[in-house]
Amino acid sequence: MMQRFFSLLMFLLVVFVAVDAQHTEKGKASYYSDHFEGKKTASGEAYQAILLTAAHRTLPFGTKVKVTNLKNSKSVVVRINDRGPFSMGRIIDLSKSAMETLDGINDGVIDVEIEVQKEQ
Template sequence: MKRFISTLIFIAICAVVIAQEKGKASYYADKFEGRKTASGEIYQHQLKTAAHKTLPFGTKVKVTNLANNKSVVVKINDRGPFIKGRIIDLSKSAASEIDGVLPGIIDVKIEVIK
């Protein structure tokens, strides 16, 4: 029972720590259209989805482009990015909504939506 309670406390602390994060975002290349994501869903450019290394699948995240303050809400349905310094990979439509397609890599803040 103590181990169970310790685990719950650890999860709660992790959730608070990761509730907001800043870093680099990129977006999925065209070659990923129609491929299966880690959650089992099929990736589609027009859906507002994203990949994150640790957040649970289905988590809603507000992503804000720090250069222009534009935001988009995405659902985590994949794992990644696996390139050092990047914290989230956005679907192409999500990146487009916050003007992230042309630069390719942008500085963002991500916030978990409760």
């Protein structure tokens, strides 16, 4: 019982430290197809293409992330509400409106930098 408690405590500590630190990553981003409209995300919310949301493998739900298109320097802030991406080499899946803001729709997959935003 105590070992489970300490394991949970260590997990929470790692999560809070990771979110509090200036977390940045570079990699590939894709976006949700129209097929996912209205379907439930891992957080329980329904996916809506018009919202500025995204999927990340490990960041806690509700985390705000600035995503910058490395090709044109356009950026957008999204809220993590789903898990993924599940394609190798990709670090984030964006909602359609987020990808449109980055001018990445025609490319489909773009090179990005993501940066966790501190709460104000």
